[in-house]
Amino acid sequence: MFRTVIQPRVSETDGVGHINNTTVPVWFEAGREPIFKMFTPDLSFDRWKMVIVNMNVDYLDQLYYGKEVEVLTWVQKIGNTSLVLEEELHQEGRLCAKGTATYINFHLSTQKPEPIPPEIREQLEAHMRGQDPASKGQGD
Template identity: 55%
Template sequence: MYETVLSPRVSETDGVGHINNTTLPVWFEAARNPLFALFTPDHDFAKWKMVIVKTTLEFISQIYFGQDVEIKVWIKKIGNSSLELYEELHQNGNLCARNIAVYVNYDLQAQKSEKIPEEIRDELKKHLYSADEGTT
């Protein structure tokens, strides 16, 4: 599992006093930086590999400014050219949101998916989701 701690900003707080729902997709994406580095180590967008094709976000509890959030990212499934992530967002030890994201290893110049290399696949396997780790 990959873990990232973020501090909510005032600008992410909405008029009813909690973190706005539009913020969470950005936070989940920020927690994926270690995965992006596996596929494009130099972060060169001309060689970018990971393209998101689906995301399903479930809001469970409100999130507030002034208290850090912890985002956990697991690999739920590894396909030939795609991978499915299972992600959780916690604040004060409480599960506040969960997300499923599907990415494809994609060659932007050829405009087609490509097989996930074995060395990346081996690293991804180290972060496979286990039911005893996550909340789901």
Template identity: 75%
Template sequence: MFRTIIHPRVSETDGVGHINNTTIPVWFEAGRDGIFQMFMPDLSFDDWKLVIVNMNIDYVRQLFYGKEVEVFTWVKKIGNTSFVLYEEMYQDHQLCAKGTATYVNFNQKTQKPEPIPHPIREQLEAHLFHEHEIRDGSRGEST
């Protein structure tokens, strides 16, 4: 599991007083840096390997400016050329958003998917989310 802290900005707050719904996907992406580094250790766009092909978000509670947000990122499923992430976002120990994102290991030169290399697969497996785990419900951490 990866844990990322987000500090909401005034510019991300909408006219109703909560964080705008278009900001949540950006914050979830910020929580994926550890995943990106597995495939591109220097995070260079010269040989970027990952393309997102699907994202789903459930908005559970409003998020507000002035209080930090925790983003938790797990690997939910690993296929031959793709993997699915499961993500949760918390503020004040309350689940505010959750979702999934599917990425494909993609060769930009050939414009084709490639199998996930075994060493990277092992790294992804270290962050697998197990549905049967009991989570404490306050921070998304396994107990």
């Protein structure tokens, strides 16, 4: 599991007083940065490998400005060229949003998917839900 802490900004708060629903996918993406670094260690867009092809979000409870948010990210499934991530947002012990995102390991020059290399696959497997000791009891 990967854990990222977000400090909500005033600009992310809407007129009703909670964090705007369009912010949640951005926060989920922030939690994916360690995975992006596995595929592109220098995060160079010239060598970028991760292309999102699907994203789903369930909004379960409101999020508020002034209270940190914890983004939890697990690897749910690893295919030949793709992977599915499972994500959760927690605030003050409440599960506020959950979702999934599917990415393809993509070669920009050829415009084609590529198999996930064995060394990256091994790193990803260590972050599958239930595999990472730090994830025991989190969000279950």
